[in-house]
Amino acid sequence: MSETPAGSSDSxxxxxxxxxxxxxxxxxxxxxxxxxxxxxxxxxxxxxxxxAFMIFQAVSSYNAWIILMERQEAQPxxxxxxxxxxxxxxxxxxxxxxFIFGAVAAALFPTNVIARLAAFLGMFxxxxxxYSFGKISHNHHLIVGAALILIFLPRVVPAExxxxxxxxxxxxxxxxxxxxxxxxxxxxxxxxxxxxxLDMLLDRRSLLSVExxxxxxxxxxxxxxxxxxxxxxxxxxxxxxxxxxxFWGAVALEFFSFAxxxxxxxxxxxxxxxxxxxxxxxxxxxxxxxPVILMIGIFLLASPFAPAYRxxxxxxxxxxxxxxxxxxxxxxxxxxxxxxxxxxxEVDHITVYLRPGWRFEAxxxxxxxxxxxxxxxxILSMDGAEYRSLAESFPYLRTPQFMVVDSGRGExxxxxxxxxxxxxxxxxxxxxGWRNGFALLLIPNPLLxxxxxxxxxxxxxNDG
Amino acid sequence: xxxxxxxxxxxVLVATFVLGQIGFTRGEIYPFAPWDMFSRTPSIQExxxxxxxRLGERDFEPPQYLTEIPEFQEIMKNPINLVVxxxxxxxxxxxDASAGKLRPLMEESLGIxxxxxxxxxxxxxxLVRYRTGEFSEAPLEIFEGSAAQP
Numbered sequence: 001m002s003e004t005p006a007g008s009s010d011s012x013x014x015x016x017x018x019x020x021x022x023x024x025x026x027x028x029x030x031x032x033x034x035x036x037x038x039x040x041x042x043x044x045x046x047x048x049x050x051x052a053f054m055i056f057q058a059v060s061s062y063n064a065w066i067i068l069m070e071r072q073e074a075q076p077x078x079x080x081x082x083x084x085x086x087x088x089x090x091x092x093x094x095x096x097x098x099f100i101f102g103a104v105a106a107a108l109f110p111t112n113v114i115a116r117l118a119a120f121l122g123m124f125x126x127x128x129x130x131y132s133f134g135k136i137s138h139n140h141h142l143i144v145g146a147a148l149i150l151i152f153l154p155r156v157v158p159a160e161x162x163x164x165x166x167x168x169x170x171x172x173x174x175x176x177x178x179x180x181x182x183x184x185x186x187x188x189x190x191x192x193x194x195x196x197x198l199d200m201l202l203d204r205r206s207l208l209s210v211e212x213x214x215x216x217x218x219x220x221x222x223x224x225x226x227x228x229x230x231x232x233x234x235x236x237x238x239x240x241x242x243x244x245x246x247f248w249g250a251v252a253l254e255f256f257s258f259a260x261x262x263x264x265x266x267x268x269x270x271x272x273x274x275x276x277x278x279x280x281x282x283x284x285x286x287x288x289x290x291p292v293i294l295m296i297g298i299f300l301l302a303s304p305f306a307p308a309y310r311x312x313x314x315x316x317x318x319x320x321x322x323x324x325x326x327x328x329x330x331x332x333x334x335x336x337x338x339x340x341x342x343x344x345x346e347v348d349h350i351t352v353y354l355r356p357g358w359r360f361e362a363x364x365x366x367x368x369x370x371x372x373x374x375x376x377x378x379i380l381s382m383d384g385a386e387y388r389s390l391a392e393s394f395p396y397l398r399t400p401q402f403m404v405v406d407s408g409r410g411e412x413x414x415x416x417x418x419x420x421x422x423x424x425x426x427x428x429x430x431x432x433g434w435r436n437g438f439a440l441l442l443i444p445n446p447l448l449x450x451x452x453x454x455x456x457x458x459x460x461x462n463d464g
Numbered sequence: 465x466x467x468x469x470x471x472x473x474x475x476v477l478v479a480t481f482v483l484g485q486i487g488f489t490r491g492e493i494y495p496f497a498p499w500d501m502f503s504r505t506p507s508i509q510e511x512x513x514x515x516x517x518r519l520g521e522r523d524f525e526p527p528q529y530l531t532e533i534p535e536f537q538e539i540m541k542n543p544i545n546l547v548v549x550x551x552x553x554x555x556x557x558x559x560d561a562s563a564g565k566l567r568p569l570m571e572e573s574l575g576i577x578x579x580x581x582x583x584x585x586x587x588x589x590x591l592v593r594y595r596t597g598e599f600s601e602a603p604l605e606i607f608e609g610s611a612a613q614p
Contacts, residue, residue: 071572072572073568073569073572075565075569077494078493078494079494113465124495127494127495128494131494133544133548133569133573134544134547134548134551134566134569134570134573135543135544135547135548135551136492136494136497137543137544138497138499138501141495141497144495145476145480145495148476148495149473149476151472152465152468152469152472152473153465153469154465154466154469155465155466165466166466169466169469169470172469172470172473173469173473176473176474176476176477179477180476180477180480183477183480183481184480184484184497184499185499187480187481187484187485187498187499188499188500188501188502188503191488191498191499191500191501191503192502192503194488194503195500195503195504195505196505198504199504199505199507204505204507204508205505205506205507206505207505209505211591212505214591215505215506215507215590215591216502216505216506218506218590218591218593218594218595219506219509219590221594222588222590222593222594223511223543223546224531224540224541224543224546225531225537225540225541226537226541237591237594237595286541287543
């Protein structure tokens with residue numbers, strides 16, 4: 001986890017959070033929320049942009065609104081149960097008006113909870129009506145879900161004493177929208193893995209087949225009697241070996257998405273990758289999720305939590321599961337290429353702080369003191385004045401830590417704590433970085449994080 | 465709002481996952497989608513198609529599938545219409561009562577209220593069908609659209 005000097009005392013875990021580790025998984029988002037004021041300013045601007053986008057959606061739905069009023073034979077979804085008691089056409093007229101006026105109200109007054117509630121209800125009912133004819137499509141689900149979550153945005157008050165707290169809550173709600181968007185992709189990844197198991201059990205062509213993507217495209221073309229304008233789909237059907245790995249990569253991208261909510265360093269990269277996924281689907285299958293692309297753009301590409309500056313390796317380490325391995329490999333490659341250069345010296349400036357009495361203290365010390373790595377790592381105790389000085393600048397470090405790594409200089413300076421620090425340091429061992437990374441590849445990061453956190457809590461050194 | 469924001473957004477996230485998973489087997493509980501698009505790899509497909517015998521005053525001899533008739537090609541590119549046909553076909557084959565409700569909805573979506581049409585069950589391997597055009601078909605029933613009935 002990286003932290004910037006302007007943290008908040010609110011980031012300290014409460015006694016309940018220490019007792020129940022699962023609470024640490026979500027709140028208070030130490031890895032995500034850093035400098036409150038600039039992040040809050042960016043987030044509140046994006047919220048305004050989101051509601052402007054809702055106006056665009058409402059206006060774009062004009063033709064659908066007219067058709068809705070004229071249509072008969074609806075099978076209303078549950079939110080429209082009340083349409084059984086009123087005539088359909090006036091009900092649809094009212095819903096259409098609610099959609100546009102709700103969106104306008106929220107765009108004008110995004111700090112007003114009634115306006116945000118109206119925006120959600122208007123779009124929710126309108127979309128429910130659109131999907132009351134036998135098929136629910138998923139182009140606008142993310143907008144409805146985001147509007148639902150954003151209802152709970154707190155008002156950020158100017159008063160000094162509670163401003164930080166309300167800004168933090170505001171950013172948490174904004175983060176929840178990002179998590180919601182990413183969760184839907186992980187659910188899509190889970191569904192594909194589940195489907196693959198079923199297909200294999202039934203001895204059918206499955207996700208593991210190189211022809212999987214070609215089959216999806218062929219199925220789409222056959223069903224809808226069409227093809228892609230650029231011929232990309234036809235190319236993949238003719239060359240299934242190309243589509244297989246592409247599809248597996250897409251499934252991995254989807255599956256790991258939810259974890260990225262906690263990795264602000266990857267918000268932009270992941271957002272761009274998801275947009276790329278939609279562009280690929282659109283070009284190959286002519287199935288476009290245009291509103292979804294803009295939602296990803298607003299909430300992930302423009303993420304207020306993404307660091308302004310990030311080196312390639314610092315982004316790499318956040319990649320789920322493969323991160324430590326890739327990071328170790330990258331460190332190894334750099335060390336070979338830049339041996340002796342001034343750039344290498346800058347990266348080599350790594351200070352490791354260890355808590356005395358931590359159960360892995362001796363082991364980590366021994367590893368970092370190997371002849372090839374000793375010159376690179378400066379190992380200090382957390383009881384020393386240096387660590388106290390560091391904790392002054394980084395309030396998060398005042399909470400109990402078992403290991404902290406301070407690396408880089410200037411803008412590339414990064415502070416890592418806990419299991420991440422441990423993984424990062426091991427992956428940066430000069431001689432055997434990639435091998436350690438490879439070993440760590442076998443352990444899912446969140447499990448290691450939980451295990452180490454638990455160990456550190458049970459350590460007598462941390463009891464005080 | 466500040467006090468309830470944490471539990472509220474956490475509830476939405478949990479509901480998104482839990483209700484989505486329930487919807488995976490029991491049908492979507494809007495707006496909590498199961499997000500299961502492209503989850504099963506198509507291989508041998510059993511699906512349903514609509515073959516027109518007559519549309520208004522115009523006779524089709526031999527009967528033609530909607531995808532083969534130029535004025536229906538745009539309509540048939542809409543995946544929603546394909547799903548409605550598939551749902552109606554499945555309900556009809558299973559003897560499900562929902563077939564009666566889905567039929568007028570499908571006719572309205574496709575614009576075939578004044579047509580005489582046939583529901584056909586087709587079976588094929590998607591890649592073989594795409595590459596060679598081969599598929600097997602089983603005509604199920606001939607219907608008269610609601611506006612075509614005397």
